[in-house]
Amino acid sequence: MKSQVRIAVIGLGAVGRGVVTTLERMQREEDSPFIISAISDSKSALIAQDGIDVAAMLARKAENGMCGDPALHSKDIVKDAPYDILVEASPTDVLSAEPATEYIKTALSRGAHVVTSNKGPIALYYQELSALAREHAVSLRYEATVAGAIPILHVLEHDLTGNKIHALYGILNGTCNYILTRMSEEGLTYLQALEEARKLGYAEADPSADVKGTDAATKVVILANTIFGKSISLNDMSITGIDNITDDALRLAAGHDSTIRLIGEIIPEKNIYRVSPHILPKSHPLVVNGSLNAITIKTDLAGDLTFIGKGAGSLETTSAIISDIFYIVKHTR
Amino acid sequence: MKSQVRIAVIGLGAVGRGVVTTLERMQREEDSPFIISAISDSKSALIAQDGIDVAAMLARKAENGMCGDPALHSKDIVKDAPYDILVEASPTDVLSAEPATEYIKTALSRGAHVVTSNKGPIALYYQELSALAREHAVSLRYEATVAGAIPILHVLEHDLTGNKIHALYGILNGTCNYILTRMSEEGLTYLQALEEARKLGYAEADPSADVKGTDAATKVVILANTIFGKSISLNDMSITGIDNITDDALRLAAGHDSTIRLIGEIIPEKNIYRVSPHILPKSHPLVVNGSLNAITIKTDLAGDLTFIGKGAGSLETTSAIISDIFYIVKHTR
Secondary structure, three states: OOOEEEEEEEOOOOHHHHHHOOOOOOHHHHHHOOOEEEEOOOOEEEOOOOOHHHHHEEEHHHHOOOOEOOOOOOHHHHHOOOOOOOEEEOOOEEEEEEHHHHHHHHHHOOOOOEEOOOHHHHHHHHHHHHHHHHHHOOOOEEEHHHHOOOOOOHHHHHHOOOEEEEEEEEEHHHHHHHHHHHHHHHHOOHHHHHHHHHHOOOOOOHHHHHOOOHHHHHHHHHHHHHHHOOOOHHOOOEEEEOOOOOHHHHHHHHOOOOOEEEEEEEHHOOOEEEEEEEEEEOOOOOOOOOHHHHHHEEOOOOEEOOOOOOEEOOOHHHHHHHHHHHHHHHHOO | OOOOEEEEEEOOOOOHHHHHHHHHHHHHHOOOOOEEEEEEEEOEEEEEEOOOOOHHHHHHHHHOOOOOEEOOOHHHHHHHOOOOOOEOOOOOOOOOOHHHHHHHHHHHOOOOOOEEEHHHHHHHHHHHHHHHHHHOOOOOHHHHOOOOOOOOHHHHHOOOOOOOOEEEEEOOOOHHHHHHHHHHHHHOOHHHHHHHHHHOOOOOOOHHHHOOOHHHHHHHHHHHHHHHHHHOOOOOOEEEEOOOHHHHHHHHHHOEEEEEEEEEEEEEOOEEEEEEEEEEEOOOOOOOOOOOOEEEEOOOOOEEEEEEEOOOOOOOHHHHHHHHHHHHHHHHH
């Protein structure tokens, strides 16, 4: 890759903001090769061939809510701005996966690499998108879509080569884990714990994607299709959420030194893809507390390996996106 | 790298045996590019340009204790046999690190890649060996030397790029963890638990390297020198083992829902490198049971990440060696 790497960032929410400020800091402190050549938010966009002045742009955004020119839009950036890597961090829509999918296709077709934190396109159109990336000899990376800061996709793709993965079990939704932890530790009812999660910003006003298990299931779909080479959708899955779990059930589990956790499950050899509450002993490695995520994989050589970390948060998602950017730079000559 | 990859394996203990049988199975089942071109045990060696018949070799070894010709030795293999990658799995000697260091130098100087499970050479001579590897444009890999099956070196080197690692805390010795787990769970005395660990093969006849913390400290040295770019030795470390921990101390900790674990510690910014027993709440992610290893890293972006897996065992070490071999094949053109 050229000595200077031009990056366009779509979306200036917490994640997009984390990415541009981190890249800017790296360039300032470590003389890294990155320049932000374009950026867009929901109302405007900005192109600067020689690199955007990030501090000035964020100040402008704080003042009038726009990062750049209101006559320019995300789609213009994706189509026409100069960039080597597109960071697609627009809001997630797991039903239509648009406009993110369109952005990703346009970028790949231009011969640019894409890094996305957007679950929709990867869950719904991975095969099509990865074929497009291959056709144009570019990379499509999506570490941020599963388990936040845990580099689970890197680990499964690269670090355990030679191992057969017999099964994967994971706590893939931090909101559910927070609710179950609070019910278990404080004896709260489901509704009390949900209300608390809402107040802390862990749960949306409409929490159904989290508590009904759909978000965790989307991550199971992504893992199944990208790592295990399957071709499944949410419709192929058995999904049970946590919205019918009672405080009585947790008290009963506690009596046996156990608790309840929402577990996503992949057993590739048996084509099992499932999200459901499990009763687990409190000493089980997957029993992590609060909004953490955790994943256990069962392998033939390495045995059981467990990875624990923050599943969400703008810095954590930024970490995953930045590591994908470095991966692309390192593996492109 | 050429379509056929010739591998020489030094050492035919549990690890060397695991490596050759796994490579042989991969070639049979998956048409992988590997052939075992040479192998040696403590008494003999064997060279076969077109690939060793692994089953026949192991049968011969079972019969007369030798894998090949008693007139040939490991050093002959390293010096003269045809190979692209040397897998150095001879017995570990962390004091002299010989003859492993000599083997590794010879192989690197020949322009061959090296994968080793041997802690000595990496703990004592990493800088010299990695300079030699650079000079000859080959790879030196050693994932198996720290935390067995946990791909911690891969993760730290590649998967978290962009993150600053502020600290690393780890359970790096499975034998100590087994002893402390049994003292804590069953109320055994230190000597009872040690005796049990010996019977199960977790502890050597002379267990001092494990229980006095030297083995864990050696892994701290490896991590400090390879990942954190330091240049330290065991002499720079503060090391306290578990041999003075009483069952009373564990009972006291249990009264506070806590337990004791032997923790290796690196805080690079403060030049802290230490191994010592810590009192930890039982719910702490590092409190794993039995002979497991666990490592927590504290990062600026990804937050805290914890990795748990088996720290020793021939299959687990084999997993690490095989992943290093694949890494070399993938990154050499």
